[in-house]
Structures are given as structure tokens and as C-alpha cells.
Amino acid sequence: MALVQAWFNENPAKLKEYIGVEEWEDFQPAHVLSPDISEKLWANIKIAPSPAMRYPYLRWMAVAASVLLAVGLSWLFILKDPKTSIISAATVPIAKNISNNTPQKKALTLSDGSTVELSSNSALSYPESFNSLKRDVILTGEANFNIAKDVAKPFSVSINSVFITVLGTRFTVNSYEASNVTKVILYEGRVMVKIIDSSSLDKNEYYLTPGDVFIFKKATGSPSARIIHLEKDKDDCYVFDNCPLDIVFDQLQIIYNTKIIYDKAVLGNRSFIGKIDKKDSLYHLLNSIALLNNFGFHKQGDSFIISN
Numbered sequence: 001m002a003l004v005q006a007w008f009n010e011n012p013a014k015l016k017e018y019i020g021v022e023e024w025e026d027f028q029p030a031h032v033l034s035p036d037i038s039e040k041l042w043a044n045i046k047i048a049p050s051p052a053m054r055y056p057y058l059r060w061m062a063v064a065a066s067v068l069l070a071v072g073l074s075w076l077f078i079l080k081d082p083k084t085s086i087i088s089a090a091t092v093p094i095a096k097n098i099s100n101n102t103p104q105k106k107a108l109t110l111s112d113g114s115t116v117e118l119s120s121n122s123a124l125s126y127p128e129s130f131n132s133l134k135r136d137v138i139l140t141g142e143a144n145f146n147i148a149k150d151v152a153k154p155f156s157v158s159i160n161s162v163f164i165t166v167l168g169t170r171f172t173v174n175s176y177e178a179s180n181v182t183k184v185i186l187y188e189g190r191v192m193v194k195i196i197d198s199s200s201l202d203k204n205e206y207y208l209t210p211g212d213v214f215i216f217k218k219a220t221g222s223p224s225a226r227i228i229h230l231e232k233d234k235d236d237c238y239v240f241d242n243c244p245l246d247i248v249f250d251q252l253q254i255i256y257n258t259k260i261i262y263d264k265a266v267l268g269n270r271s272f273i274g275k276i277d278k279k280d281s282l283y284h285l286l287n288s289i290a291l292l293n294n295f296g297f298h299k300q301g302d303s304f305i306i307s308n
Helices: 001-010 012-018 021-026 035-047 051-081 081-090 245-256 282-293
Strands: 095-100 106-109 113-120 124-127 135-146 155-159 162-166 170-176 181-188 189-197 205-206 214-215 224-228 238-244 271-276 296-300 305-306
Touching: 081 135, 113 124, 155 170, 162 170, 162 181, 170 214, 181 189, 181 245, 189 214, 224 245, 245 271, 245 282, 245 296, 282 296, 282 305
Parallel strands: 135 155
Antiparallel strands: 095 124, 106 113, 113 135, 124 135, 135 170, 155 162, 162 189, 170 181, 181 214, 189 205, 214 224, 238 271, 296 305
């Protein structure tokens, strides 16, 4: 009784929820605990934590257990699956470096289906498998490219301070260190050419359309870049107005879709003036130019060769 009395003395509001004051005063218990037992029970009630106090502690323990379980499972997965580290290493692209030291062209097919004809004394560096974002290659010398179209993954060629970006097209790139000249000849599609030479004041981007020839001269002190367009007159004839012979041959390759092989050093500073109808015979046209300039000329397979 003393224990109950003590509890209601500290919580008078609770008393009214159960019995009135008069009833409480008249209440006589049938059995009474000894004072010693009553005091011990009251002391234990004060010490014991309430459920509300225990709950945060239990919740923290549950979170900690979950974290430990997740970490343990992760380590178990890594230890049981050695393929994880192998897959990570496999994502690093493997570079291939192909050189052509033969007189003939070397045909290459890249992982995206693009094809490359690597000219003599030229080299191409490219990944064995392109990644999901881009297709980059590095060229030294000369090559013909036929690029598989992929709008999501632009194809780029780096060569001698020139960066060429395409989506899907056919073009030729020519750049030998001895000449200090980089040339891009576009047959189909559209490409963007950007100068990345730190010594060049020209930082513009050049956009080529079929028939264009881009020329970048890496001269000491004054590098320069330009585009020579393939022009037609009202009669749909191609017009060459005092055009350098190497550019004439480059654009004839585009018009007739035929390879013309020449050495620019042999051509010298000669130029050409005239109109060409695509119906004209390329063989007779090149033969006439060779005779006028005292060049050698012959056909070899599907190509025409201009010589000294």
C-alpha cells in the first residue's frame, strides 16, 4: 500500500482517472506489504528505463547491424568473384600501331566497321576497340578513310597539328613531316578541321563540303590555312582558274572518284587554267596535262600515276 500511495502522490493527475478522492481515502487494503519490500520495489521502478528510452538505442543497434551486414556481403562478393578486377582492367582500351613500309597500300578495318587505306611510309595508331563516347585515331603520312556513320560517336583524326572531326564520310588526309603541309581532301559527307598548332594565330574551325581541299602550311613564324573549293559554272563544268597542279589533281580525284598519284616536288609551281566536263575522259585529260608540262604519265590498275 505504501508503494501505491507513493506513486499516486507523485502522479496526482493519474489518480482522478481511476477513483475519486473520497473513495481513495476510504479504501482499506486486505493485505499490506512490509515497509522493506515496499521500498525495494519503489527503488527498482525509479531505476528501470521506460520503453521510450530504450527504443532509440535499439534502433541504433539495428542500423549498425545493417551496415555491418552490407559491408560483409560486399567483401564476400569481391572475394568470391575475381572477375571484378579483370573486368575493370579490360575497360582500358588497347592501342594498336600499324605501319606500312611497303610500296602498296595497306587495308585496315576498324572495330566500328570503318575502313582505312594506309599509304606507303605511313602509320596509324588506334584503339583495338573504340569506347562508348568517341573514335580517335592518330595518323602519320597519308591514308584514305571511309568512316562508318555514328552520330553519337564522332570520328576524329589527329595529324601534324590538325584535328579532323567527322560523323560518317569519305576523305583523304595527307601530311608528311618533310613537306610541313597537311592536306584534307573531302569526297563525301562533311568534316570539321581545327588547327591545334600553338604557334598558329589562326584558331578557326573549317567546315568542308564534298570537293573541298583543306591545306595547312606549318611554316616557321607564319603558319597558314585555307580551303580551296571545287567550283562549277552555269554549264555545270568544273572551273580551274590558275589553280596549282597538285590541287587540280586532288579535285580530279573527287570528280572522277579515281586515285591520282603524284609527287608534289615534281609538279613544282605549275598551275592549270581551264574547264572540265565530267563527261570528258580522265585519261585523255591527264595525258594532255602531262604532255603540256613534260611529265611522265601511265595507268596502273585503277590509279593514274604522274611522274618526272
